[in-house]
Amino acid sequence: MPGAAAADVADTTDFAAAGENASIGDWHSAVAWHYGDPLVEQRHLQEDCGVVDRSHYRVIEVTGDDRLTYLNTLFSQKVDDAQPGTVTEALNLDANGHVQHHMTVTILESSVLIDVAPSGFESLLKYLYMMVFWSKVEITEAQRAIISVMGPRAPETLVAAGLAFPQVGKAAPVGNSVVRHLPWPAGGRVDVLVRREDLAGAWDALVNAGAAPVGLMGWEAERVVSLRPEMGLDIDEKMIPHEAPRWIASEFDTAAVHLNKGCYRGQETVSRVHNVGRSPRVTVMLQLDGSATLPSTGDAVMAGKRSVGRMGTVVQHADFGPIALALVKRSAQEREDLTVGECAVSVDPASIDRIEQLPPGRVAMNRLRGK
Structure with a gap:
């Protein structure tokens, strides 16, 4: 049964214990790489509707009165005036502008959800704790799992599963879940952030509504075509943001770098490369x-x-x-x-x-x- 399979492979114990020094095989062992026919599975993401278990990603929740201004001072994205329901991406850089973390940021009414690949979770969480100082914020790991839905039939499938199909760049709470819409891979995707204890049930609901189970291999193939690097795989210790052009800006992507804000670590490198040089x-x-x-x-x-x-x-x-x-x-x-x-x-x-x-x-x- 697809829901049972998803629940088995989505257990977080393996990658949480492995930590940031784990190989990509360790990280992927937490979810299904494929369900028997990976190339056919990928077709569902392109031609009808597929659902991918990405519960190996981990989610940080930031609450408190200063959450937006606090995050705005740390990362490459401007979020100090972001409205609830905003979805964007951001980078954490070191003092020389080298990429330390890439993240997806979801602004909710009273909290901010930040999800990262497993290779960067522990160090990002530690960094957030270190930078609190006098800010009125609380930082915890959110026990949420991510399921991604893609394909031309995604809108009706999500609605049939009792969820929603937000506009691109928007997020909406639906019951105990959060549904958000991002513009990549090609055609966009909708992520459903569910409570971890609800993962199997949410998976079953989507499959019963018509989404075909797709292993992580299908997602990785689409990510590569989208030119989207991931921590632990495609990013080395010298990488700067402009070396991934899709992080900067394009007509169909959510940029991870806001070029008109300053006052964050590594901003000088971003400005210099963008204005007078090339990566x-x-x-x-x-x-x-x-x-x-x-x-x-x-x-x-x-x-x-x-x-x-x-x-x-x-x-x-x-x-x-x-x-x-x-x-x-x-x-x-x-x-x-x-x-x-x-x-x-x-x-x-x-x-x-x-x-x-x-x-x-x-x-x-x-x-x-x-x-």
Whole structure:
């Protein structure tokens, strides 16, 4: 029975005990990787409606009178005046602008929910505790699990399951759950944040309403195509926000970085790169030679004998075959001699970050110099 299977694989004991030093296999062992036919499962996310158990993610709840101003001073997103029902993304950076955490932020009437991949939960929670000082806030782990619903038939499926289909970028409480709508992967997704004790029942309700069970492999494939890096897989200790262009802004994505706010750690790097420079590396999607041994996360991307990047998530996609996210040097995006071990790779043309115009600060500097 799908609900029973979801309850079995969604137990949080394994990844909570494993902690942040666990491998991706440890994190994924908490949920189903697939239900027997992963490529067919992924089709449901594209063509009708699929539901993915993402209960290995963990959720922090921040309450108290100062919750919005407190979070606004810490992260790259502007939330000090956010209205209840707002859903956005944010980054936590170090003093040099290196990415420490990526999170989804849901603003409710009297609290803020922050969910992160399991690799970043403990360190983010510790950081939030350390930065309280005089702020009137309380920080706890929220015992909530995330289920994601995607596909063209998601609206009617959610309604049939007794839930809701909010507008993009909005969240709505429904009973004991919170339902929110984000714009990626392609076509968007609706996350249902349920109490952990309600996970099996919520899963069953969605499946009975017509959603097909889809393993995490389907979600990961869509995430890679969406060029969305994840902590512990695609982000190294040197990564800065502009190296993931979808975090900055686009016409169809929720940006994780608000470019018109300051007063947060690492903001100087964000401003400098955006206004006068370019990121040294960029997140791209690699197409892999399926006849060779597939590379692993962390392997070096090579151009001849020179390392030009780092492999991230590797996964099979229903349309593209074997693909991966990678951080590569900007100058190497269009090279034709890229390899990872014995595997030939190439950057998918649609993911190449071509900057056609100089950044505004550089234009102003050139004017002053008479160029």
